Amino acid sequence: AAGVIQSPRHLIKEKRETATLKCYPIPRHDTVYWYQQGPGQDPQFLISFYEKMQSDKGSIPDRFSAQQFSDYHSELNMSSLELGDSALYFCASSLKGHLNTEAFFGQGTRLTVV
Amino acid sequence: GQQVMQIPQYQHVQEGEDFTTYCNSSTTLSNIQWYKQRPGGHPVFLIQLVKSGEVKKQKRLTFQFGEAKKNSSLHITATQTTDVGTYFCAATYNQGGKLIFGQGTELSVKP
Numbered sequence: 382a383a384g385v386i387q388s389p390r391h392l393i394k395e396k397r398e399t400a401t402l403k404c405y406p407i408p409r410h411d412t413v414y415w416y417q418q419g420p421g422q423d424p425q426f427l428i429s430f431y432e433k434m435q436s437d438k439g440s441i442p443d444r445f446s447a448q449q450f451s452d453y454h455s456e457l458n459m460s461s462l463e464l465g466d467s468a469l470y471f472c473a474s475s476l477k478g479h480l481n482t483e484a485f486f487g488q489g490t491r492l493t494v495v
Numbered sequence: 496g497q498q499v500m501q502i503p504q505y506q507h508v509q510e511g512e513d514f515t516t517y518c519n520s521s522t523t524l525s526n527i528q529w530y531k532q533r534p535g536g537h538p539v540f541l542i543q544l545v546k547s548g549e550v551k552k553q554k555r556l557t558f559q560f561g562e563a564k565k566n567s568s569l570h571i572t573a574t575q576t577t578d579v580g581t582y583f584c585a586a587t588y589n590q591g592g593k594l595i596f597g598q599g600t601e602l603s604v605k606p
Contacts, residue, residue, distance in 0.1 A: 414593060423583060423596040424538065437593045471537060473594075482587070483528060483540040484594055 383407055385487035387472050393493045394462050402457040402490045406474030412436070413455045414484060415447055416471040424471060430455060431477055462494045497522065499586045501597030509605050514571040516600035518584035525587045527567045528594065529558060533580040541569075541582075574604045 386405040394400050406413050412431045416424035417440075426439035430449035441447070444462075449455040459466060469491050473484040501518045508514055518527065526545040530538035542551055544560035544567060551558045557570045571578055581601045585594040 416596075423599050426593050426595065429593055439593065473538075482526070482590075483543055484538075484585075485540065486530075486537040489537050 385472055385474050385485050387470075387487035387490050389490060390488060391491050391493075393495060395495055396462060396464060398462050398494075400459045400462060400492060402459070402470050402472075402492070404455045404457070404472030404474075404487060406453055406455070406472070407485055410453070410474035410476050410485075412475045412477045413449055413453070414473045414475075415441075415455070415457050416473065416486075418469040418471060418489075420468075427457070459492075464494050467492060467494045497586075497588055497595050499584060499595050499597040501584055501600060503600055504598060505601045505603075507603045507605065508574050510576060511573050514574050514578070514602055515568055516582050516584075516602075517566065517568050518586070518597045519566045520586055521565070522588065523564050525589050525592065527560060528585045528587075529567075529569055530583045530585055530596075531580050532583065532599070536580075538583060538585075571602075574602070576604050576606050578602060579604050 388403045414429045415427040418424045427441040428447050429437045433449045445459050447457045469489045471486050471489045473486045475484045499520050528543045529541040532538045542558050547564050548562045549560040555572045559568045581599040583599045584597040
């Protein structure tokens, strides 16, 4: 079965650079979530999209932006990177309104800012 | 804000011992989900609880949702080394809403 695909799996950037993380949700899933997980931390909600519209916003810095495209893939754009942005970034997808709203997580993108 | 407290943070057990992790919210939840994350891996869905007082079992795992829908627990009977990982509860406060994760309980099992 198709899973959530994230790319790249690993990314190394320097301070003040920009990064773009991509997420391809499970086909027919209408909701995409972005989470940030620091070492030894729980996943922190950043932002979500439902049917290509932003549906919820969490602790996402102003330096970050995200969007969902017509083919339902989503991109997280991160600018002016800081050392503290180093983390695992997970994308998850689900089917909103479905009885079981489990979120399927991708493998994550490990971002290292040096 | 919406927050889910999970305890304990760490649990070290001998293989064969039982394990329990607890989650609490100060406000009523729409539903609660449980995820397992292996070291270096991604969260993997285990189960979802929706109804007040609901109890679900998956082999050696028992999940409970409190009567007031403010707390939940995961109990593992007779732990095995394959149970190693971090167990997260994740709550939603409205149908289809974002998942708010608890802090996680890291389980280590000594053979």
